[in-house]
Amino acid sequence: MDRHESKFIQEIVKDVLNKLDPKHINVATHLVGIDPLVLAISDFLSTATDEVCIVGIHGMPGIGKTSIAKVVFNQFCYRFEGSCFLSNINETSEQSNGLVLLQEQLLHDILKQNTVNISNVVRGMVLIKERICHKRVLVVVDDVAHQNQLNALMGERSWFGPGSRVIITTKDEHLLLKVDRTYRVEELKRDESLQLFSWHAFGDTKPAKDYVELSNDVVDYCGGLPLALEVLGSCLSGKNRARWKCLIDKLRKIPNREIQKKLRISFDSLDDHELQNTFLDIACFFIGRNKEYVAKVLEARCGYNPEDDLGTLSERSLIKVDAFGKISMHDLLRDMGRDIIHKESPGHPGKRSRIWQREDAWNVLNKHMVITKCLHKSKIMQVYLYFQTSCIHSLGSSIEFCWCFRERKW
Amino acid sequence: MTEPESSGSRPKGAYDVFLSFRGEDNRKTFTDHLYTAFVQAGIHTFRDQNEIPRGEEISKHLHKAIQESKISVVVFSKGYASSRWCLNELVEILESKNRKTDQIVLPIFYDIDPSEVRKQTGSFAKAFHRHEEAFTEKVKEWSKALEEAGNLSGWNLNDMENGYAFSLQDSPAHIDGVIIH
Numbered sequence: 366m367d368r369h370e371s372k373f374i375q376e377i378v379k380d381v382l383n384k385l386d387p388k389h390i391n392v393a394t395h396l397v398g399i400d401p402l403v404l405a406i407s408d409f410l411s412t413a414t415d416e417v418c419i420v421g422i423h424g425m426p427g428i429g430k431t432s433i434a435k436v437v438f439n440q441f442c443y444r445f446e447g448s449c450f451l452s453n454i455n456e457t458s459e460q461s462n463g464l465v466l467l468q469e470q471l472l473h474d475i476l477k478q479n480t481v482n483i484s485n486v487v488r489g490m491v492l493i494k495e496r497i498c499h500k501r502v503l504v505v506v507d508d509v510a511h512q513n514q515l516n517a518l519m520g521e522r523s524w525f526g527p528g529s530r531v532i533i534t535t536k537d538e539h540l541l542l543k544v545d546r547t548y549r550v551e552e553l554k555r556d557e558s559l560q561l562f563s564w565h566a567f568g569d570t571k572p573a574k575d576y577v578e579l580s581n582d583v584v585d586y587c588g589g590l591p592l593a594l595e596v597l598g599s600c601l602s603g604k605n606r607a608r609w610k611c612l613i614d615k616l617r618k619i620p621n622r623e624i625q626k627k628l629r630i631s632f633d634s635l636d637d638h639e640l641q642n643t644f645l646d647i648a649c650f651f652i653g654r655n656k657e658y659v660a661k662v663l664e665a666r667c668g669y670n671p672e673d674d675l676g677t678l679s680e681r682s683l684i685k686v687d688a689f690g691k692i693s694m695h696d697l698l699r700d701m702g703r704d705i706i707h708k709e710s711p712g713h714p715g716k717r718s719r720i721w722q723r724e725d726a727w728n729v730l731n732k733h734m735v736i737t738k739c740l741h742k743s744k745i746m747q748v749y750l751y752f753q754t755s756c757i758h759s760l761g762s763s764i765e766f767c768w769c770f771r772e773r774k775w
Numbered sequence: 776m777t778e779p780e781s782s783g784s785r786p787k788g789a790y791d792v793f794l795s796f797r798g799e800d801n802r803k804t805f806t807d808h809l810y811t812a813f814v815q816a817g818i819h820t821f822r823d824q825n826e827i828p829r830g831e832e833i834s835k836h837l838h839k840a841i842q843e844s845k846i847s848v849v850v851f852s853k854g855y856a857s858s859r860w861c862l863n864e865l866v867e868i869l870e871s872k873n874r875k876t877d878q879i880v881l882p883i884f885y886d887i888d889p890s891e892v893r894k895q896t897g898s899f900a901k902a903f904h905r906h907e908e909a910f911t912e913k914v915k916e917w918s919k920a921l922e923e924a925g926n927l928s929g930w931n932l933n934d935m936e937n938g939y940a941f942s943l944q945d946s947p948a949h950i951d952g953v954i955i956h
Contacts, residue, residue, distance in 0.1 A: 369932070370805065374812045377848070377883065377930050381818060384846055384879055385791050443879070444928070 389439040390450050395564040396432055397591075398557035402548055403436050406532070409546055410441060415527040419519075421541030422534045424550035425682035425695060426627050427592025430534040433550065434505050437532060441503050445530070447475030448503040451518065455510035455634075464517045465489055471518060475502055486517050493524055500526040509535045510634055536631050538680040549682075552589025552695070559584050561591060565598025579609045586616060588696045596623050620700045628701045631683055639667050643674045644683055648694060648702025649721040656690040789843035790821040795868060796850035797861050798823075805885055806850055823864075837864070841871050846879045849924060851892050856902035859910065862917040869920050882929035893925030 406420055422430045431452070442448040449471050457463045468489035469482070475497055483489040502525055506518055519531060533544060541547045553561065562584050563572050572580035583601070587593035600621070601609055635641045643663060651659045656675065663671040675692075678684045685693045694702075703721070710716035714725040792813055796806045806822070813820040821840045841847065847868045855861050872878045884892065891897040895918055907914050 370808070373930065373932050374805075374809050377809065377881075378812045378816050378818070380930070381792060381813065381846060381848065381881065382816060384881070385818065 384443050389442055390435055392435045392439060393432055393595075395561060396429075396436065397561040397564070398553045399429055399433050399436065402433055402550060403440075406433070406437050406546075406548060407440055410437070410530045410532075417522040417525050417527070417529045417531065419522070419531040419533065419544040421538075421544040421547040422532065422550060423536065423538045423541060423547060423682065425590070425698065426536060426631050427590050427624070428550045428552065428682075429591045430536075430550050431507050432591070433548075434507055434532050434534050438503065438505050441530065445503040446501045446526070447477070447497075449474035450505045450507065452505075452507045454506055454514050454518070455508050458511075458514050464514065467518060468493060471504065472496060475500060475504075490517060490520055493518070494520070497525055498523060501528045502526060503530050503532075505532045505534070507534045509533055509540055510537060512540060515540060536634075536681055538682070539677070553591060553594070554589065555584065558587060558589050558594055562587070562594040562598045565595050566602045568602075575606060576609065579606065579613065582613050583616075586613070586696070590624075590695065590697055592627060593621070593624050593697055596621060620697070620704050624697060625701050625704060628698055629705075631681055631698075632701065632705070635677075635681075635683075640674050640677060642667070643671055644678055645702050645706060645719065647678070647684055647692060648699045649706060649719045651692055652694050652699060654692055656686050656692055659692055789819075789845075790840060791818045791845050792820040793841050793844035793847045793868070794820055794822045794850070795847060795861065795864050797852050797855045797858050799854060799858075805852075809848075809850070809883075838867065841868055842875075844878070846881055847872070848881045848883060850883045850885050851887050851924075852885045853887055853898045854902075855887075855892075856895065856899040856917075856921070857905070859906065859913070862906075862913075862920065865924060866916055866920045869923055880924065880927055882924050882927050884929065884931040884933070886932055888933065889925050889929075889931060893922050895921055 402422075406422070409420060410418060412418065422433055424430050435450070438448070438450050451457075451467050451470060454467060457467055460466070464486050465483050468486070471493060472483075481492075483492060504519065504525070506515070509515055515533070519525070525531065533541065535541065538547065538549075559572070559580065560570050562580060563569055566580065567573050567576070583597050584594070587597065597616075601612060604612070632641065632644060635644060646663060646666070647659065651662075660671050660675065663674075675684070675686070679686055683694065683698060687693065706717050706719045709718055714720055714722075714728065794806065794810060794813070810820060810822050821844060823837065841864075849865060849868065868880060872880050882889075882892070887898070891899050895903050899921070903914065903918070906917070
């Protein structure tokens with residue numbers, strides 16, 4: 366063996382050892398339906414350029430943004446001088462000094478050594494820029510919710526060395542204005558949904574023989590949301606048919622808490638009360654309606670043109686507006702919204718801020734017999750008015766009529 | 776019910792490296808040295824010891840070893856493409872890599888140019904010419920596998936001799952992906 370060959374072997378061994386060093390992060394065992402997006406993103410990130418490339422992945426909670434980022438990260442992390450996956454940024458930033466901790470992790474993961482303690486966020490920004498700007502790095506900033514989080518961790522492209530790649534995942538498309546490419550993660554297709562669900566419920570790609578119909582019911586309910594498919598799959602796993610039926614029935618009345626908790630983060634992070642109200646109005650009354658119509662009705666309620674609010678809800682994947690202006694919402698987000706209203710007063714529909722079911726509305730109205738008498742009871746009146754806008758035909762009234770009541774300012 | 780395999784905890788007895796090579800070309804020399812170097816470095820390496828005649832299909836045992844290895848090191852040498860066994864093994868390796876997201880394939884170009892592998896020119900052209908007569912169906916699959924493998928970032932002995940330490944091609948030249956925007 367000559368000198369070259371022995372050097373060659375040494376280099377290969379070094380490379381293999383480096384590759385075996387687990388830089389990669391743990392990814393969920395069964396990933397279904399993410400390949401096209403992973404390929405598209407990998408393809409873009411592979412572009413041979415010394416520019417810093419930034420891609421953004423957005424979509425509703427539980428749709429699989431982080432999983433996609435993890436898979437891409439694992440594919441690429443070995444090709445860079447340094448790599449770092451900053452997970453759950455929004456959650457971590459809420460701790461005291463959270464952003465500083467994230468800055469420290471970024472420096473530590475990339476430089477592979479303990480750095481000086483960072484005294485504050487501004488100092489951290491300077492340090493990151495100075496230490497990393499010559500390194501070719503791969504950084505994932507996962508679940509960003511506010512601009513200040515981005516500023517603290519990747520203020521400018523020049524913070525990272527030539528050829529670096531950054532992946533941002535967020536529920537808020539608005540934060541991705543400055544990135545090179547954005548990718549929206551869509552719901553899983555039906556067959557993919559069934560496959561993912563089956564992995565969690567049966568440990569197989571297909572449902573067990575006696576469970577095909579029940580599985581289809583659950584898959585319908587989940588509307589292609591991986592989070593829901595995984596949670597419900599695991600929760601039904603190992604249970605007999607009778608219990609499956611009970612659970613499915615229950616789900617139709619009471620949404621699963623674990624799923625709701627995660628979806629609710631998007632609702633809670635809506636910046637102001639009006640935005641939240643707009644979301645709740647849509648969840649209760651306006652799904653399937655035309656945007657212009659909804660804007661008109663909402664304007665009467667809130668007193669300003671809600672166009673921007675609708676845009677924000679859409680950027681955060683809470684609603685979708687199709688090419689014809691029709692507004693839609695994921696069933697589970699709708700259920701989350703309606704559950705919030707339901708919880709205002711579980712036993713008394715009349716005490717809730719919105720009523721969307723015909724029976725509830727009639728019950729409430731019958732109790733008061735004469736509508737005008739309850740004008741002073743603000744909540745009830747609002748119920749009636751909303752009800753009219755959604756079931757106008759059955760009440761034989763007009764929107765204008767409804768909203769002139771609203772003008773009375775109770 | 777099958778237990779889902781996890782990328783986090785690998786099965787016991789799984790290998791770090793699966794070493795794929797053309798035995799007749801370099802079993803006793805380069806690959807031997809490479810294997811020894813791996814073992815000395817504590818890298819758990821699978822090397823196909825079995826030189827006795829065998830069928831065309833990859834055995835279960837081998838299939839498992841490929842699947843469970845973290846890295847497949849493929850040593851491309853002049854005679855690589857003349858072995859149908861090697862080509863089938865390569866197809867298997869790439870399939871496994873494309874199924875699992877965290878598996879790495881590291882090609883080593885031993886005294887052969889990566890473009891010969893990619894485009895099946897030079898010694899590979901001759902071998903393919905022979906295969907085409909008898910195995911028309913398989914040839915396409917092999918050719919695709921070689922193209923894919925030749926595009927992966929790896930190590931080239933000739934680069935080393937020319938004084939370059941590292942041959943890195945960042946990405947496959949084409950990925951049949953769709954841009955989703």
